[in-house]
Every structure is written in C-alpha cells, then in structure tokens.
Amino acid sequence: MVDMETSEPIRRGLTARQAGLVGCVRCGTVHRRGTKECRTCGARLHSRDRMSLQHVWAWWFAGLFVYIPANLLPMLRTEILGRTVDSTIIGGVIEFIAHGDYFVGIVVLLASVAIPVGKFIAVAYLALSVQFGLKIRKHRRHVLFEVVEFIGRWSMVDVFVVALTAALVQLGFVISIVPGLGAVCFALSVAFTMLSAQSFDTRAIWDRIEEQDQT
Amino acid sequence: MTDTDLDRLIACPTCDLLHEVAPVEPGYKARCRRCHTVLIAPRRQSMDVAIALAVTTTVLMIGAVSFPFLSMSQSGLQKSTSILGMVAIFDHGLMIVAGAFVAMMVIALPLVRALALIYTLLPLRLGRKPAPGAKRVFLFAQWLLPWAMTEIFIVGTMVALVKLMGLASVSFGPAFWLYCILVVVVAFKDASVCKWSTWKLLNQSAAA
Known part of the structure; x- marks a missing residue:
C-alpha cells in the first residue's frame, strides 16, 4: 500500500523535480531535493544537470573539428603495382558507385556522411531548442534524440571496414592497402559525438514538452 | 517522506516522471507512461542466465x-x-589511436562488460556480500554499453566482404x-x- 503522501504526485502525473524530489538518472531511485549521492547506486545526483549543455557543445565542437580532416585526409592508401592511390570517404563512395558496387557505396555513404552530418544537425537542434525553448511538435524532439543515441554509434562501421580491408589486402607487390590518417580523425569524430549525445540530460527535453503542453 | 516512503517511487531516468513501484511478473516489462523507457524488466532465473551468458561471452571472445x-x-x-592482426594494422604514430579504438570496441569492452557482470552477480548468486566496489563496477558496465560494438563490427565485416569479393576469393576462419x-x-546477456532488480539485490545483500 502506498500512503497518500507518496501517491499524490503520481496521481497528478508529476516529475520528480515538480514534486520537490530528485530522481537518479542511472537507476531511477527517488531522493529528497538536495541529496548529493544516490543511496542505491552511488551515482551523483542532479535535479537537472546544468553543466549538461556545456558538455554537449564541447564534445559537439570537438567532433565537428575532427570531422573536417576526416573528410579531407585519405581513409585508405592503396598501392597497386608500385603506384599509390589515396582515397577519401567521398572519393571511395564515388569509386564504389562507378564500379557498380552500389551496396558498399551506399553503406559507406550512410555510415560516414549521412549519419554523422545528420547527428551534428540533430544534436545542435536539440541543444538549441532546450536552450532557447524553441517550439517543436510534441514528442518529436524526443524521437529525434533516441534516433541520435541509437544510430550514432553505427558510423563506426566504416572504421571496421577500413581495418579489415587493410588487414586482408596485403598481397606483397601486387596490391596492398594501408589505413590513412582520415580513419583516425573519423574514429575520433564518432567517439566525440557519442560523448556529446551521452552528455545530454534528456529530462530537459521532456521539461520543454511539458511546458508546451500547458500553454 | 522517509527513504522507505521514497523507495515506493521510481523516477524515469529518461524523462523524470514519477511512478509507483509495483511488483512486475518475470518476463514482463514495466515502461514509463510518458516516454516508454523500460523501468523494470525482471526475468525468471535472471542471475543464472546472465552469469552463464557472461561466461560464454568470455570464452567465445578468447576463441x-x-x-x-x-x-x-x-x-x-x-x-x-585474425582480429588482433586487424588491430595491428594501425601500427605507427597517430594510427595507434584508431587501433586502440578498434581494440577497445571490438575486443576489450565487450569482455570487460561480461567480466563486470560476473563480478557483480556471482557473489549475490552464491548468497555472499557484494564484491568490493561492486556498485561502481556495475555502474561503469552500464555506462560502457554503447561503446561495446560487437554487432557493428559484424556488419562492418559483411560490408568488407562484399567489397573484397569482387577483388579476390574470401573465406571464413573459425574466429x-x-x-x-x-x-x-x-x-x-544484455x-x-x-x-532495477540488480540494484535492489545489491543493496539488500550489502545490508544483510
């Protein structure tokens, strides 16, 4: 049985913050406002993480900063019969499509261009909309965040493709492939944007949706 | 309200909405009313299954x-x-950074997560007190979840295969x-x- 005092906020559909409480983002345990550390899992508690957006932006800029050389530097360096050919992400995609390798071309295009660019835009849009209270249709902002969090890590596919290709295509003088510096920049860019999305305090997104519903 | 009163509540980690903790049958999931995040999802013999699968993961990864x-x-x-040979391709200068990423995401972190789960659950299963630092280990393993990229690696392998099949004949090894x-x-295993159930158990056996 739940007594009146605890069942009241549930009946009214309140968040922990609105009820003057703090919820742990790691395990869900509820505490009185002002508690510093979760009694269940030991994680630090914030009613809303004020530093969250600054971390989101810091990782976002770091990710964008390395995404530029990731596109300009070669991902792969191919040596065929003594001749060296560098290929960037876009260059590789064009080559695959030209050879009729549509599947590989489209996967690389999705993983290395569409997902990262989409993620930069989506995270910036979400962060700005939380910061300035921009109006977005109900739930759309949250769906967008889930997409970012779930899809973002799949960009790493291209780094694995590069690693396997380079490890296998080592046929002496005939043909050999080595990874280029673009692969390092790309891996860093994926890691930084993942950290950016992980820093997001999702509860702030829902606070905004709540405010819009009431007006 | 005391801690005991507050223990009747759960705040959704994603959207902060308060819910009343109700007993959930094994195999069922309790989701947040507002954002549908899974809050409580107990399984029958959850600990035995989780430990067995974590041990299996460790053995498979060694293989x-x-x-x-x-x-x-x-x-x-x-x-x-081999997978290690693939990591060793990134062998000089800044390339080592990319090699470290691949090694972590494909080999180390999935293994660390499995070992962390064994470290957390095994003492509880044996009816002992939690291992030292068990809470931190379990928390860390949760944080690592998106960084262990086993499924993404296999998809990457498929793409590399399609890419190389036109160039040469490729065959699969036991690994x-x-x-x-x-x-x-x-x-x-995941x-x-x-x-939720694991945190409750960790606290109960720490207090016992």
Missing part, C-alpha cells in the same frame, strides 16, 4: 581472438588475418563463426539483466 578471422586469396597469393555466435550471446 575469437585466437583463431584466424578471414582469409583472402588471389593469383596464388594468400593472406589471412568469424565464433564472433557471430558472440554477437547473439551478448544480445541475450537483455537478461534487469538493472
């Missing part, structure tokens, strides 16, 4: 790094690689099949752990 992964042949020349099984085992 997957020990055997050849893929091999390629063209005009009499042959090259085979490839072991890693495919590993991806499935990891997915079942689904078998209910965070």
